[in-house]
Amino acid sequence: MSTPTVEIPYLNISDPSFAMQSEELRNARAASWYARTNYGFAVLRYDEVSKLLKSPKLKQGSAQWPAHNGVHGGLFYDWWTKNLLVLEGEDHHRIRRLLNPAFSPRLIKDLVPRFQALANELIDAFIDQGECEFIRDFAEPYATRVLTILLGIPESEWPKIARLASTVGLALGVTFKRDLDKVEAAVAELYEYADELIKDRQANPGEDFVSRLVLASRDGDRLSDEELRNALVLLIFGGMDTTRNQLGLAMQSFIRNPGQWDLLAEHPELGAKAVEEVMRTNPTVTWVTREAVEDFTYQDLFIEKGTTVHLFTQSSGTDPLAFPNPDMDLLGEHAPHYGFGGGVHHCLGHFVARADMSEALPLLASRIADPxxxxxxxxxxxxxNTGPTRLPIGFTRRS
Incomplete structure (x- = not known):
């Protein structure tokens, strides 16, 4: 290992006060392409994140997250270590191949009018008040009810789904060990919910997403009931928690960039671009985790087998070396972001998230001004995974 020419920064990423969009992190990124952390290394710049995301010398590292927090068994551990997010090799390839047809862009496209009607219904409920609590009144019900529409379950079920998905989401935070009992109880309830859903669709298949999963078969292979259950719990958790968080972060971003909000109101066709810009500059998934499968040296850094490597998506998406003007710009042309991860673990549900948010954001902008x-x-x-849990905002009604 060569001697570093600069002092390598250290970031305490488990400190609740640690901030991605901070001077500390920007200074670290300016000084070095990586930093030392209390969980291995953090990669801070776009070019290095791009290359390491695709490196065969790294595997998905999130499988070790429970162990990092002293959790080595239990319901959450069993689900977490068997779901698509952390599986590798042929296990990952097989399940992804069987799940893929259910995530049909055609299915999502057919649901767009329902997404639009839902967004307008939620906005109607608070538009005359000039204020709302954005997470409670829009982001959470929108994200969760979109999920119920996709799954073909009654929209009235959304509060239960939101509660369970939010609780499982606590497992990805630095307070995981403290919240473990609540997380375990939520996983148990989601298991029961998913099992009932699978049995119903096996007996009464329809056109919904769950039916497509239940009926999915490739070359005589199909998902077992346990694999179906694990996939559904992941979809319920990921589909609600991350979309709700991302909508809250989108509102924060546009409050900081009012000119971009007005531009979106005037040009709703920029909805898809708005999603990409929010996820580039202010993603809910602030890092993706990898683990070294062998000893190797990348640039000046020796990485030992088993080392955790965090690829910082937010930091890389605003890296001035890759984005000379890194601020949100709906009319700009930028390199791809990694808010949905990358490589073989690129988020399978990205079509859903892109579709529902790209409808919601222009409708919000067209109806409320000066948030x-x-x-x-x-x-x-x-x-x-970060985002607001409460976001009270004021606004004026756009004429």
């Missing part, structure tokens, strides 16, 4: 924070906002820790 601004009114105080009392509350946030998840700024690590792993």
């Amino acid at each position: 601004h924070l009114t105080g009392g906002d509350e946030w998840l820790p700024d690590s792993g």
Whole structure:
């Protein structure tokens, strides 16, 4: 290992006060392409994140997250270590191949009018008040009811789904060990919910996403009931938690960039671009985790087998070496972001997230002007999956 020419920065990423969009992190990125952390290394710049995301010398590292937090068994551990997010090799390839047809862009496209009607219904409920609590009144019900539409279950079930998905989401935060009992109880309830859903669709298949999963078969192979259950729990958790968080972060981004909000109101066709820009500059998934499968040296850094490597998606998406003007710009042309991960673990549900958010954001912009924070906002820790848990905003009705 060569001697570093600069002092390598250190970031305490388990500190609840750690902030991705901070001077500390920007200074670290300016000084070095990587930093040391209390969980291995963090890769901070776009070019290195791009290359390492695709490196065969790294595998998905999130499988070790429970162990990092002293959790070595139990319901959450069993589900987490068997779901698509952390599987590798042929196991990952097989399940992804069987799941893939259910994520049909055609299915999503056919649901767009329902997404639009839902967004307008939620906005109608608070538009005359000039204020709302954005997570409670829009982001959470929208993300969760989109999920119920996709799964073919009654929209009235959304509060239960939201509660369970939010609780499982606590497992990805730095307070995981403290919240373990609540997480375990939520996984147990989701298992029961998914099992009932699978049995119903096996007996009464329809046109919905779950029916497509149940009926999915490739070359005589199909998902076992356990694999179906694991996939559904992942979809319920990921589809609600991350979309709700991302919508909250989108509102934060546009409050900071009012000119871009007005531009979106004038040009709703920029909805898809708005999603990409929010996820590039302010993603809910602030890093993706990998683990070295062998000893290797990348640039000046020796990485030992088993080392955790965090690829910082937010930091890489605003890296001035790759984005000379890194601020949000709906009319700009930028390199691809990694808000949905990358490589073989690129998020399977990205079509769903892109479709529902690209409808919601222009509708919001077309109806409310001058959104601004009114105080009392509350946030998840700024690590792993982040976002607001409360976001009170004021606005005027757009004429």
